[in-house]
Amino acid sequence: MKSLHEFLTMGGYAAYVWPAYAVAAVVLLVNAVLPGLRLKRRLVELKERGSRGERS
Amino acid sequence: MNISWTWFHRLASPPYFYRLAGRLAPWFGWLALVCIVAGLYGGLWYAPPDYQQGDGFRIIYIHVPSAYLSMMGYTVLAVSAGIGLVWRMKMAHAVAAAVAPLGASFTFLALVTGSLWGKPMWGAYWAWDARLTSELILLFQYFGFIALSRAFEDPRSGEKAAAVLALVGIVDVPIIHYSVVWWNSLHQGSTVFVGAGSDIATSMLAPLLTMIAGFTAFFAACLLKRIQLELLERESDAAWVRQLLEDA
Numbered sequence: 306m307k308s309l310h311e312f313l314t315m316g317g318y319a320a321y322v323w324p325a326y327a328v329a330a331v332v333l334l335v336n337a338v339l340p341g342l343r344l345k346r347r348l349v350e351l352k353e354r355g356s357r358g359e360r361s
Numbered sequence: 362m363n364i365s366w367t368w369f370h371r372l373a374s375p376p377y378f379y380r381l382a383g384r385l386a387p388w389f390g391w392l393a394l395v396c397i398v399a400g401l402y403g404g405l406w407y408a409p410p411d412y413q414q415g416d417g418f419r420i421i422y423i424h425v426p427s428a429y430l431s432m433m434g435y436t437v438l439a440v441s442a443g444i445g446l447v448w449r450m451k452m453a454h455a456v457a458a459a460v461a462p463l464g465a466s467f468t469f470l471a472l473v474t475g476s477l478w479g480k481p482m483w484g485a486y487w488a489w490d491a492r493l494t495s496e497l498i499l500l501f502q503y504f505g506f507i508a509l510s511r512a513f514e515d516p517r518s519g520e521k522a523a524a525v526l527a528l529v530g531i532v533d534v535p536i537i538h539y540s541v542v543w544w545n546s547l548h549q550g551s552t553v554f555v556g557a558g559s560d561i562a563t564s565m566l567a568p569l570l571t572m573i574a575g576f577t578a579f580f581a582a583c584l585l586k587r588i589q590l591e592l593l594e595r596e597s598d599a600a601w602v603r604q605l606l607e608d609a
Contacts, residue, residue, distance in 0.1 A: 312406060316416035318481055325477040326405075329423040332470045333579065336463060337390075340586035347593050352606045 373452045375592045376601035382585035389582035396575025403568030411565075420478040422568055425552065426576035428471035431499060432534050434464025434580070438506065439531040442524035454520045455595060457527065458510060459587035463580065465503035472496060483547055491540040492548035495533055502530040 315322040371377050404422035411418035437460045445453035475493065476486045487493065510516075510523035541550050552561055553569065561569075596602050 307406070311416075315419065316410055318415060318417035318419075321417060321477045321481050322419050325420045325423060325474040328473050328477075329427070329470055332427075332466050336466055336583045337579070340583060340590055344586060344590045344593065347590065348606070348609065351593070351597055351602065352609065355603060355606050 373450055375452060375455070375596050375599070376605075378452060379589055379592050379601075379605070382589050386582045386585040386589075389578045389585065393575050393579035393582055396571050396578060400568050400572035400575050403564075403571060408565045408568055409562070414482060417478065417481050418565075420474050421552065422572045424471060424474040424478060425569060426573045427467045427474065428496070429573060430576055430580050431464060431468035431471050431496065432537060433577075434460055434467060435499060435502070435527075435531070435534055437584075438464060438503075439527045439534075442506075442520075442527040446521065446524040446528070451595065452592075454524070455591040456584075456588055457506075457524065458520065459591045460584055461503055461507050461510075463583055463587060465500060465507070467576075467580070468496065468500040468503060472500065479547075488547050490547045491544035492537065492546050495537040495540050499530075499533050499537060502526075502533060505530075 313319065372381075400422060404419055408419070410416045438457050441453045441456040441460070444450055445457060472493075475496075479488070479493075480486045506523045506527050509526055510519045513519035513522065540546055541548050553566070593602065
């Protein structure tokens with residue numbers, strides 16, 4: 306069983322391993338959140354436009 | 362054959378695809394979450410350090426899945442753009458437009474994680490090496506597709522021009538894949554071989570395969586959401602969108 310210290314320091318590679326995982330987390334989070342938010346916002350906009358009886 | 366053609370035609374219908382995508386996306390999302398959590402545990406904790414690269418090799422668990430998806434994404438882009446071009450299918454153009462930013466983000470991730478892996482192993486963040494350069498070109502191809510598809514007054518002309526660009530650019534995908542074989546590359550060779558045995562311990566391989574599955578499911582979930590958004594934008598005046606808004 307490895308120690309927590311070994312895990313955190315990544316055997317001396319912490320300066321490369323952790324930033325790589327951090328960038329991956331950011332890219333994945335943005336991809337996960339953005340399309341869903343945009344979709345919701347667009348649905349609300351279209352609904353408002355529809356209820357005012359506008360057509361583009 | 363009849364059944365498959367009917368299915369294909371239904372998939373090409375925006376309202377049908379919109380509903381299907383909405384139903385499928387959460388399943389892919391949950392599958393991705395489970396696989397990625399398991400893969401992170403396996404890759405960062407359970408797998409032993411590499412005998413040459415120590416714990417530095419653990420970047421593989423995000424680098425390989427994102428690099429694989431950068432090429433997979435471009436293949437989806439080129440194939441759907443090609444279908445859109447040949448059969449003038451609106452649905453296919455929507456898929457191409459949806460996959461481009463997603464594929465670009467994974468290409469960026471592959472480059473950044475590769476760079477962070479290269480520094481301790483090769484002594485440099487970047488080298489004008491065949492594998493690295495062809496992957497960077499792939500990122501520019503995604504940017505080119507996005508820029509060109511928006512560069513025209515008429516969006517139809519834009520998506521046609523961009524589709525041609527996407528098709529021409531597909532040559533880069535095999536070049537990236539075989540670059541480590543064809544040229545004397547700094548980049549290490551393949552780790553995973555389908556069919557023939559891989560040169561990697563099971564405790565290291567299992568988390569890698571799990572991460573590849575997780576990233577792929579994540580990619581699928583994001584793509585489905587983005588296709589829904591594209592369809593909504595493109596068809597905002599269609600009857601099915603009005604129906605959808607009334608039902609909501």
